[in-house]
Amino acid sequence: MTQYTSRFGGLRDAAGAAAAAYRPHRRRGGRPVRRVAMLSVHTSPLHQPGTGDAGGMNVYIVELAKRLAERDIEVEIFTRSTTGARQPCVELAPGVLVRHVDAGPYEGLAKEELPAQLCAFTHGLMRAWAGQRPGHYDLVHSHYWLSGHVGWLAAERWGVPLVHAMHTMAKVKNAALAENDAPEPLARVIGETQVVAAADRLIANTDEEADELVRHYAAAPGKVAVVHPGVNLQRFRPGTGRAAARARLGLPQDALIPLFAGRIQPLKAPDVLLRAVAVLLDDDPALRDRLVVPVVGGPSGTGLAKPEALHKLAARLGISDVVRFQPPVDQELLADWYRAASVLVMPSYSESFGLVAIEAQACGTPVVAAAVGGLPVAVCDGRTGFLVPGHDPRDYAGVLRRFVDHPGLGVSLGDAAAVHARAFGWDASAADTADVYAAAQFEHRRHLRSAHG
Numbered sequence: 001m002t003q004y005t006s007r008f009g010g011l012r013d014a015a016g017a018a019a020a021a022y023r024p025h026r027r028r029g030g031r032p033v034r035r036v037a038m039l040s041v042h043t044s045p046l047h048q049p050g051t052g053d054a055g056g057m058n059v060y061i062v063e064l065a066k067r068l069a070e071r072d073i074e075v076e077i078f079t080r081s082t083t084g085a086r087q088p089c090v091e092l093a094p095g096v097l098v099r100h101v102d103a104g105p106y107e108g109l110a111k112e113e114l115p116a117q118l119c120a121f122t123h124g125l126m127r128a129w130a131g132q133r134p135g136h137y138d139l140v141h142s143h144y145w146l147s148g149h150v151g152w153l154a155a156e157r158w159g160v161p162l163v164h165a166m167h168t169m170a171k172v173k174n175a176a177l178a179e180n181d182a183p184e185p186l187a188r189v190i191g192e193t194q195v196v197a198a199a200d201r202l203i204a205n206t207d208e209e210a211d212e213l214v215r216h217y218a219a220a221p222g223k224v225a226v227v228h229p230g231v232n233l234q235r236f237r238p239g240t241g242r243a244a245a246r247a248r249l250g251l252p253q254d255a256l257i258p259l260f261a262g263r264i265q266p267l268k269a270p271d272v273l274l275r276a277v278a279v280l281l282d283d284d285p286a287l288r289d290r291l292v293v294p295v296v297g298g299p300s301g302t303g304l305a306k307p308e309a310l311h312k313l314a315a316r317l318g319i320s321d322v323v324r325f326q327p328p329v330d331q332e333l334l335a336d337w338y339r340a341a342s343v344l345v346m347p348s349y350s351e352s353f354g355l356v357a358i359e360a361q362a363c364g365t366p367v368v369a370a371a372v373g374g375l376p377v378a379v380c381d382g383r384t385g386f387l388v389p390g391h392d393p394r395d396y397a398g399v400l401r402r403f404v405d406h407p408g409l410g411v412s413l414g415d416a417a418a419v420h421a422r423a424f425g426w427d428a429s430a431a432d433t434a435d436v437y438a439a440a441q442f443e444h445r446r447h448l449r450s451a452h453g
């Protein structure tokens with residue numbers, strides 16, 4: 001397997017001569033990266049995650065930007081305006097600005113229509129840049145392929161490196177679609193391929209994602225660095241424990257509570273959890289009185305086409321009485337849902353990392369997850385939860401049954417989960433990202449020097 005730069009292995013890139021020339025923390029000449037233009041075209045870090053286009057990427061950008069600012073790297077996040085109610089520039093935290101760019105109407109544009117607004121967005125970005133002193137931004141960090149296209153041009157024009165994070169990839173999603181789910185369009189695949197070629201550095205969440213970049217998009221291995229995302233360990237912690245969280249949420253103390261949290265769309269497979277619950281109740285009807293299945297989040301992606309589909313499925317399965325649909329909540333409250341749950345269930349078809357898996361564990365709650373994408377990194381099978389191959393509801397029902405039969409299981413897994421999650425603080429992610437920035441800048445300057453003799 002190709003090796004990539006990684007926190008856990010330090011710099012261990014064997015494939016890229018360019019990366020091999022760079023050593024993190026080595027003193028280098030030239031100005032360090034002090035200010036980054038971070039691009040998030042299609043979704044704002046100020047949006048509530050867990051519904052629509054707002055999810056893990058929004059959380060990722062907010063947490064990373066704050067931690068970078070604490071390391072003296074200022075971050076200006078550019079995002080498309082979707083309301084006239086916000087100021088053009090909002091301070092998110094000391095050293096972190098959110099800049100709103102007018103590109104198309106505030107309402108009524110789906111993510112799929114945004115490629116037609118990329119010129120307008122780039123125009124807004126360039127105007128913001130033109131109002132600054134030369135050299136204002138040392139580097140562009142783009143998130144998702146739409147931002148990558150804007151970053152491609154901006155980085156070239158400003159003479160700075162482009163660092164890009166895909167977050168999700170069309171080819172990977174399309175290879176693991178839920179039944180009847182719509183595939184990502186070819187235009188996105190082409191766009192992603194262009195960004196991969198243009199970026200100076202690509203940040204992948206896991207070794208698996210790094211391999212996918214190389215296999216599916218012909219990324220040069222030496223350009224790919226692995227940085228695990230983190231979890232806010234102040235917010236997500238066991239706190240006063242499960243019983244207190246259940247009391248606060250009005251949930252029964254003795255219930256089995258398998259929780260789904262996140263954007264409701266076929267890719268995340270909340271339907272598999274509902275079907276598993278139906279199997280569980282068929283096998284053991286007496287469980288009905290002590291089973292609560294919260295589904296926290298709102299419709300998103302292809303799930304927007306049929307926002308009522310999951311409610312209808314619950315009705316068809318005859319389990320509406322045990323399922324509790326909750327609109328998306330802020331992370332303080334979400335932490336209580338994690339603490340209250342017996343187990344978080346993530347039967348996803350594809351997941352580049354799956355932040356909710358690590359957040360729940362940080363709260364002391366085990367996770368039952370499909371063995372896909374980043375989930376085998378987030379969950380230690382048999383130690384902090386269980387990984388399930390495939391999406392057969394009977395398999396998930398079988399695993400949930402173990403929590404019924406062995407009441408102590410959730411506690412022992414949960415304790416180990418809380419310890420495991422502590423390795424995933426955002427400070428470490430920011431430190432690794434800063435190293436990637438330094439490597440990108442070093443390499444970029446080297447190229448410029450050799451190009452100009």
Ligand code: UDP
Nearest residue numbers: 049050055056057059262328329354355356
């Ligand atoms: N989330 C939230 N409120 C909710 C549901 C989810 O704030 O009601 C957040 C959650 O804390 C997590 C993110 O949304 O940080 C979802 O990230 P994940 O990586 O699990 O999924 P993605 O949205 O990236 O597919």
